[in-house]
Amino acid sequence: MGLIWLIGKRLLYAVALITAVLVLNFSLLHLAPGDPADVIAGEMGGATAELLAEIRALYGLDKPFLVQLGLYLQRAYQGDLGMSFYYNLPVVDLILQRLPATMLLVFTALSFATVGGTVLGVLAARKPGGFTSSMVTLLSLVGYAAPIFWTGLMLIILFGVVIPIFPISGLYNVAKMATGLSRAVDIAHHLVLPSFTLGVVYLALYSRLTRASMLEVMQADYVRTARAKGARERTVYLRHALRNAILPVVTMAGLQFGSLISGAVLVETVFNWPGLGTLVFESVIARDYPTVLGVLFFSATLVIAANLVTDLVYRMIDPRIRLQD
Amino acid sequence: MSVLKVDHLCVDYRSRAGHIRLVDDISFDIQPNKTLAIVGESGCGKSMTALAMMRLLPDGATITKGVITLEGDSLTDLPEAQMRDIRGASMSMIFQEPMTSLNPVFSVGEQIAEVLRLHTDLDKQQIREKVQALIRSVGISDAGQRSSAYPHELSGGMRQRIMIAMALACSPKVLIADEPTTALDVTVQAQIFSLLRDLQARTSTAIVLITHDMGVVAEMADDIIVMYAGRLAERGSVETVLSRPAHPYTRGLIDCVPHLQLGSNISHKSVTEIPGVVPALETIGAGCPFASRCGLSEERCEAAMPELSEVRPSHQVACWNYQET
Numbered sequence: 001m002g003l004i005w006l007i008g009k010r011l012l013y014a015v016a017l018i019t020a021v022l023v024l025n026f027s028l029l030h031l032a033p034g035d036p037a038d039v040i041a042g043e044m045g046g047a048t049a050e051l052l053a054e055i056r057a058l059y060g061l062d063k064p065f066l067v068q069l070g071l072y073l074q075r076a077y078q079g080d081l082g083m084s085f086y087y088n089l090p091v092v093d094l095i096l097q098r099l100p101a102t103m104l105l106v107f108t109a110l111s112f113a114t115v116g117g118t119v120l121g122v123l124a125a126r127k128p129g130g131f132t133s134s135m136v137t138l139l140s141l142v143g144y145a146a147p148i149f150w151t152g153l154m155l156i157i158l159f160g161v162v163i164p165i166f167p168i169s170g171l172y173n174v175a176k177m178a179t180g181l182s183r184a185v186d187i188a189h190h191l192v193l194p195s196f197t198l199g200v201v202y203l204a205l206y207s208r209l210t211r212a213s214m215l216e217v218m219q220a221d222y223v224r225t226a227r228a229k230g231a232r233e234r235t236v237y238l239r240h241a242l243r244n245a246i247l248p249v250v251t252m253a254g255l256q257f258g259s260l261i262s263g264a265v266l267v268e269t270v271f272n273w274p275g276l277g278t279l280v281f282e283s284v285i286a287r288d289y290p291t292v293l294g295v296l297f298f299s300a301t302l303v304i305a306a307n308l309v310t311d312l313v314y315r316m317i318d319p320r321i322r323l324q325d
Numbered sequence: 326m327s328v329l330k331v332d333h334l335c336v337d338y339r340s341r342a343g344h345i346r347l348v349d350d351i352s353f354d355i356q357p358n359k360t361l362a363i364v365g366e367s368g369c370g371k372s373m374t375a376l377a378m379m380r381l382l383p384d385g386a387t388i389t390k391g392v393i394t395l396e397g398d399s400l401t402d403l404p405e406a407q408m409r410d411i412r413g414a415s416m417s418m419i420f421q422e423p424m425t426s427l428n429p430v431f432s433v434g435e436q437i438a439e440v441l442r443l444h445t446d447l448d449k450q451q452i453r454e455k456v457q458a459l460i461r462s463v464g465i466s467d468a469g470q471r472s473s474a475y476p477h478e479l480s481g482g483m484r485q486r487i488m489i490a491m492a493l494a495c496s497p498k499v500l501i502a503d504e505p506t507t508a509l510d511v512t513v514q515a516q517i518f519s520l521l522r523d524l525q526a527r528t529s530t531a532i533v534l535i536t537h538d539m540g541v542v543a544e545m546a547d548d549i550i551v552m553y554a555g556r557l558a559e560r561g562s563v564e565t566v567l568s569r570p571a572h573p574y575t576r577g578l579i580d581c582v583p584h585l586q587l588g589s590n591i592s593h594k595s596v597t598e599i600p601g602v603v604p605a606l607e608t609i610g611a612g613c614p615f616a617s618r619c620g621l622s623e624e625r626c627e628a629a630m631p632e633l634s635e636v637r638p639s640h641q642v643a644c645w646n647y648q649e650t
């Protein structure tokens with residue numbers, strides 16, 4: 001009962017939030033200088049006054065702003081995000097084409113960051129001030145301070161030029177025409193550098209967070225209780241302490257899903273990864289407003305969905321949250 | 326035949342700042358089915374003595390001298406793996422803070438079951454039954470439902486009952502209760518103590534009860550040791566020590582409890598507090614640590630620590646000027 005109610009409430013919030021996102025984005029793009037009709041006409045090879053008027057009528061650009069906005073919202077909620085000026089395809093189709101690549105990148109980076117960060121943090125907390133701990137602190141400082149594009153470019157130079165063991169561009173090797181398993185391997189191989197680049201900042205963050213959280217939790221009274229029961233040190237550490245120490249990491253990972261997606265735009269551009277990031281980049285340059293809006297709409301939805309999932313996961317691991325709300 | 330013997334126990338704490346003795350030459354022993362009270366003001370080393378018996382001293386604190394034997398076997402030089410088999414099984418401990426001593430992310434039934442899994446060969450079904458029986462035995466009704474509750478869903482008194490159930494799960498020879506009711510209100514305190522008495526009558530467990538409440542001592546304990554600044558001040562049967570205290574510190578503690586001033590009317594005689602505070606352990610010199618607060622202090626008190634001397638059979642005191650009453 002409580003859970004359904006919670007999800008229902010969240011969905012309601014989500015619709016309101018997404019509407020706000022759409023209105024805001026639509027208005028901003030409308031205010032931006034430049035007339036999409038010019039661009040479209042340019043693509044077609046020349047702009048006469050009649051052609052411009054025709055294009056405006058076709059895309060509804062001649063209607064008043066509020067009418068355009070209203071129409072857009074109405075269609076968006078029916079799953080129609082309009083036609084792309086530039087690709088001449090329905091925006092929804094375009095997005096669905098590119099979505100899997102982005103999801104693959106984002107979730108690989110997220111798993112790498114959370115799992116890797118937790119493992120490193122736990123190791124570092126074992127002996128605060130020890131070798132592992134210092135290495136993790138150093139790594140997390142470097143990882144956290146380095147901007148994504150810099151990490152990306154350095155990795156490209158290192159693994160693309162100096163020791164060329166990882167592909168530095170694209171999702172798979174077109175020339176190979178691989179299928180089945182070897183295609184999966186090929187994609188995984190291409191995934192290494194982009195997901196590492198995207199994930200390493202978060203890896204750094206989560207390893208520090210886990211370390212601090214573990215050190216705190218190890219002082220807790222219930223850890224002493226677990227020892228007094230006769231539990232092994234490993235059980236105390238991984239069962240009693242980690243389960244509590246992981247809570248802030250889950251919260252953080254959920255909250256940062258949005259920034260992970262915006263990071264993906266950069267990474268995709270650097271590594272020429274055919275996902276939503278490159279799509280939005282290309283369509284901004286081309287002033288392809290429907291596509292830009294569509295991608296923004298989609299990422300907002302993803303972020304909101306991620307927050308809901310975080311909430312549910314948190315409830316699963318922290319019984320104290322279950323009864324509230 | 327004593328079940329637990331502590332012989333000349335010393336616990337030292339080493340830090341960068343130096344080296345202090347938290348527990349200095351404490352000896353006592355306990356018989357089955359008896360309760361020994363350890364009494365003293367805050368910071369006197371009561372918890373350190375208890376944790377030393379469990380070999381669960383905090384980082385930096387170690388047993389530097391003395392022997393602890395459980396049923397004739399020395400615990401002090403037992404390998405850690407064997408010590409784990411003793412913790413929670415032959416010797417268990419409950420703590421001062423029931424609010425934080427249970428792990429918030431596991432149900433209380435699960436936390437009791439863990440002890441049984443660690444120390445017995447019972448199968449799942451047997452463990453479930455035993456957990457419910459234990460929960461019932463500490464006076465909690467509808468054990469089935471309560472066992473799936475999480476700590477935050479229970480009151481402090483309930484949690485302490487769960488801690489007791491957990492501590493008694495494997496019928497320990499010795500139960501150490503470190504101020505088990507300090508965090509609870511008065512009616513709940515009385516319930517917990519009567520529960521402990523009932524359980525002792527059924528199981529013959531020896532109880533080490535740490536407290537700074539002489540009223541509790543009178544009600545619960547058979548024998549008492551009074552600690553001051555890590556050292557033994559007085560030791561004997563409760564009957565003797567409470568009615569004929571020999572050490573000025575013990576007398577001070579007794580005077581803090583109004584209804585223990587036998588033969589005097591509370592309204593006529595005001596409750597007296599011992600003036601001053603326990604000195605910082607690093608400032609204690611060669612003399613009697615109580616000298617700075619003692620009305621009977623004289624020159625030799627500052628010069629040398631009084632040896633433990635026999636006031637009468639099984640009643641010892643460490644004071645140059647002890648008074649036979």
Ligand SMILES: Nc1ncnc2c1ncn2[C@@H]1O[C@H](COP(=O)(O)OP(=O)(O)OP(=O)(O)O)[C@@H](O)[C@H]1O
Nearest residue numbers: 338347365366367368369370371372373374383606
């Ligand atoms: N983790 C620790 N590390 C170092 N010293 C400690 C630690 N915990 C306590 N001490 C010191 O050890 C001494 C004895 O403390 P202990 O906890 O045994 O006192 P206590 O008699 O149990 O007091 P209370 O009634 O407050 O529980 C105190 O001087 C205290 O400052």
Ligand code: SF4
Nearest residue numbers: 613616619626644645
């Ligand atoms: S030895 Fe001296 S200072 Fe210490 S308690 Fe006895 S009389 Fe007081």
Ligand SMILES: [Mg+2]
Nearest residue numbers: 371372373503
């Ligand atoms: Mg204590």
